[in-house]
Amino acid sequence: MRKRRVVITGLGAVSCLGIGADPLWKAALESRSGIGPIQSFACDGFPVQQGGEIHDFNPRDFVENRKSLKVMSRDIQLACAASTLAFQDAQIVPEQLNPERAGVSMGAGLLDNEIDEIAACIRNSLDDTGNFQMTKFGAEGMRTLFPLWMLKYLPNMPACHISIMYNLQGPSNTITTACAAAMQALGEAFRIIERDDADLMVAGGAESRMNPFGLTRYYIFKTLVNGNSVDRQASYRPFDKRRAGFVLGEGAGVLILEELEHALKRKAKIYAEVIGYGSSADYNYLPESLEDSTGREISMDMAIRDAGISKDKTQLIHAHGSGIPKDDLLEARAIHKVFGDDLASRIPVVATKPYVGYTGFASGALQMILSAKIIADQKIPATLNYGEDDPAIGLKVVSKPVENAPVNVILTNAFGISGQNASAVIKRWDGK
Amino acid sequence: MERRVVVTGVGIVSPLGNNVLDTWNNMMKGLSGVGYISLFEAATFPTKIAGEVKKFDFKPWVERDPIVAHVGRNTQFAIYAAGEAYQDARLDRLEYDPKRMGIYFAAGDGGADLKNFIKSLCVAWGTNGEVIDKKVFLKNSPAIYNRYAELEQEPCMTLTHLSRLFRARGPVSNCLTACAASSQAIGEAFEMIRRGDVDIMLTGGAHSMIHPFGVAGFNLLTALTTKNEDPTRASRPFDFKRDGFVLAEGSGVLILEEMEFAKKRGAKIYGEVTGYGSTADAYRLTDSHPEGRGAIKAMELALKSAKIKPEDVGYINAHGTSTVVNDMVETLAIKKVFGDYAYKVPVSSIKSMLGHLIAAAGAVELITSLLVIEKGMIPPTINFEEKDPDCDLDYVPNKARESKVDTVLSNSFGFGGQNITLLVRKFE
Numbered sequence: 001m002r003k004r005r006v007v008i009t010g011l012g013a014v015s016c017l018g019i020g021a022d023p024l025w026k027a028a029l030e031s032r033s034g035i036g037p038i039q040s041f042a043c044d045g046f047p048v049q050q051g052g053e054i055h056d057f058n059p060r061d062f063v064e065n066r067k068s069l070k071v072m073s074r075d076i077q078l079a080c081a082a083s084t085l086a087f088q089d090a091q092i093v094p095e096q097l098n099p100e101r102a103g104v105s106m107g108a109g110l111l112d113n114e115i116d117e118i119a120a121c122i123r124n125s126l127d128d129t130g131n132f133q134m135t136k137f138g139a140e141g142m143r144t145l146f147p148l149w150m151l152k153y154l155p156n157m158p159a160c161h162i163s164i165m166y167n168l169q170g171p172s173n174t175i176t177t178a179c180a181a182a183m184q185a186l187g188e189a190f191r192i193i194e195r196d197d198a199d200l201m202v203a204g205g206a207e208s209r210m211n212p213f214g215l216t217r218y219y220i221f222k223t224l225v226n227g228n229s230v231d232r233q234a235s236y237r238p239f240d241k242r243r244a245g246f247v248l249g250e251g252a253g254v255l256i257l258e259e260l261e262h263a264l265k266r267k268a269k270i271y272a273e274v275i276g277y278g279s280s281a282d283y284n285y286l287p288e289s290l291e292d293s294t295g296r297e298i299s300m301d302m303a304i305r306d307a308g309i310s311k312d313k314t315q316l317i318h319a320h321g322s323g324i325p326k327d328d329l330l331e332a333r334a335i336h337k338v339f340g341d342d343l344a345s346r347i348p349v350v351a352t353k354p355y356v357g358y359t360g361f362a363s364g365a366l367q368m369i370l371s372a373k374i375i376a377d378q379k380i381p382a383t384l385n386y387g388e389d390d391p392a393i394g395l396k397v398v399s400k401p402v403e404n405a406p407v408n409v410i411l412t413n414a415f416g417i418s419g420q421n422a423s424a425v426i427k428r429w430d431g432k
Numbered sequence: 433m434e435r436r437v438v439v440t441g442v443g444i445v446s447p448l449g450n451n452v453l454d455t456w457n458n459m460m461k462g463l464s465g466v467g468y469i470s471l472f473e474a475a476t477f478p479t480k481i482a483g484e485v486k487k488f489d490f491k492p493w494v495e496r497d498p499i500v501a502h503v504g505r506n507t508q509f510a511i512y513a514a515g516e517a518y519q520d521a522r523l524d525r526l527e528y529d530p531k532r533m534g535i536y537f538a539a540g541d542g543g544a545d546l547k548n549f550i551k552s553l554c555v556a557w558g559t560n561g562e563v564i565d566k567k568v569f570l571k572n573s574p575a576i577y578n579r580y581a582e583l584e585q586e587p588c589m590t591l592t593h594l595s596r597l598f599r600a601r602g603p604v605s606n607c608l609t610a611c612a613a614s615s616q617a618i619g620e621a622f623e624m625i626r627r628g629d630v631d632i633m634l635t636g637g638a639h640s641m642i643h644p645f646g647v648a649g650f651n652l653l654t655a656l657t658t659k660n661e662d663p664t665r666a667s668r669p670f671d672f673k674r675d676g677f678v679l680a681e682g683s684g685v686l687i688l689e690e691m692e693f694a695k696k697r698g699a700k701i702y703g704e705v706t707g708y709g710s711t712a713d714a715y716r717l718t719d720s721h722p723e724g725r726g727a728i729k730a731m732e733l734a735l736k737s738a739k740i741k742p743e744d745v746g747y748i749n750a751h752g753t754s755t756v757v758n759d760m761v762e763t764l765a766i767k768k769v770f771g772d773y774a775y776k777v778p779v780s781s782i783k784s785m786l787g788h789l790i791a792a793a794g795a796v797e798l799i800t801s802l803l804v805i806e807k808g809m810i811p812p813t814i815n816f817e818e819k820d821p822d823c824d825l826d827y828v829p830n831k832a833r834e835s836k837v838d839t840v841l842s843n844s845f846g847f848g849g850q851n852i853t854l855l856v857r858k859f860e
Contacts, residue, residue: 041566043566045571046567046571071717100711100729104712109586109587109588110541110585110587115564116562116563116564119553119563120563126554130554132550134472135475137644138474138476142648142651143652145652148653150649150650150653151718151848154610155587156609156610156847156848157717160849160850161717163713163714164714166714168712169711169714169729170710172609172711172712172850173620173710174607176606176607176608177605191627195623215570216573216574216577217577220579221583279602280602281535281591281595281596281602281604282595283596285499285592295601298531298602302603418588419591419595419604420591420592
């Protein structure tokens, strides 16, 4: 049986750079970041006050049903919006799809509670002396929350809402592997089409931890760039010698993956073909004590072998590039191991997280959207803020935008700080 | 040639026992693992009962690897059950290439660090209409929160520990599709071996939502039974007086292997995984599709992928949650797929005895299905006392039944509309 081929035909993004994949791409080509002062809650006095916050997003533009909106956390709203944008970009009328042959695969994880909502419930569970009483919570406090409260925060709800909005009756999956989640959701969607369980998959991820809980957690995990210099925007610099962590972002990325014949039949615009996918584990635990890069090597190696290409055919590596000092070092080490020192020092490497900030569960999808744009438009954006080489990294980091870049094959990485890795290879669509 | 997938190791932590054999033996006796909640003070909650894991001792694992001292309850169960499965499959004595072993798991969240969570809010009450003063919250919360406890809440962390402890370098993934999750994980693990990506997969699920926010959340949704007066009789799938599910906790872990790989090393084989069907209802967040659209399709796809007829199925391990709608729709869907044969094939729900292990439910149910094939006994649906005209199949009421079974179909349907069906068969 001939192998079923899978192509990317739609891109949907919501990020601090705007609504849609085009504003994101435009800003990237102009070397413009969306990171700025956090406005949605007061954080003056906190060591971190900048973020890639989305300001112009109105969920009502995307979700008509008011009742649905009420049970959607911000992560879910962003996911639904990105899926709508992806369908629009692919010029698909969802009603015309065969619903049983279309599915959804999303990256997600713990969704943060809205702080005032959960706090009101806790406040109604205090006794006269201001102490929390479980008996009061059970009898009264919990009633402060609305009946469908739990659904607002279940990790599988982005995928469920999307399946309901667009009547997607094929497989529905939710992958929760932190920063590798969206890439794994994409890779697994690729597999589902390849093995003939669907003809079209809506795949990507969404995360919004742009709130006091999320900011606190990332802060105590010691992954954020601290300090509040005016140069904050420029302080997110993956692979640079001065790198010191990441700046938090929020967003959603969704791609439409389609079986090749299905896409050709409807004369779809094809951005790229997905030709390889790999996933693996590192035995790492804490972000500051990362030691193990074996899994990163396996992930890239598996994706390249799955693609059936020789390593020297890789023309660009779109790195995970989190900006966490050790994380970048391990990624560089793994690239050297996989490609050999000679190739590793010659293949261009780009990291794009400084445009939108670190978007966790969404990051792999936003990266893949940019990879698809790079390959379709033959332009490479710069690794923003990159200025000082680190001899320990030893990679050819793209520091200035490249016009007319003949890129036919891109390897894109998404590595979770807690050990899960995923890599994908896409190829320029040349009409056959 | 098509690669075939067999099960070579199993492990369980459940309300009926902290290993496979105890859980199985107690199910054969028709016992219930449900009792009053002891993990927190639930006296004033609408639901005061659950299926808790009992006499669980995680200390030996902490002594072996101090890093796991901080893990959530879900990960504790996962590690413990994985240890049993790994040993059962004798992987601890096998020199294998870790790149050729992967993990596809269905771990839930690790549970909130409730005390510190509440404290972080109570020091930051706001004024001017704001419930919380964000500035004050941010100033204090980093010192209040324990970073390990926060980190271990993330559903990826179970995978982090499993891959390290059980030497798996290959593909790793964690899906969290509510009550369908571990069945989906097993199905995807099966596909990875079939495709040739790996030779061994550790798969299954682990979950505990028996915490105040979990019980409150399900209570607010009115999904739980409130039959508090008689805990062991509260979970009653397909019975006329069913009124909601009983929340439970635990883990089920399976080792899947490519058949030739398993045969070559002389592994004990429990059975073969032969079919997997995965669909979405695309209907509503809380209700199943009234005609069981997605459930029907999932069962049909699984039968098709196993290339068998409905009549080849000797036993159906139902999702059977004990909610009014699920049990009715599942019955309807079985009748639609199996026709007249639906009335001849035994159908039972072990949730009647264990309660609902949510993300871990499907894995424990598939292990049970494999033991049905091995031991020639079918577990009962206990608390089946009064017939519901909408539920008129043979639910193996109240007593385990001796029966030779070669093929089992197992259903798992998740909140939000994910439907998974798995098929296992006797290994010849």
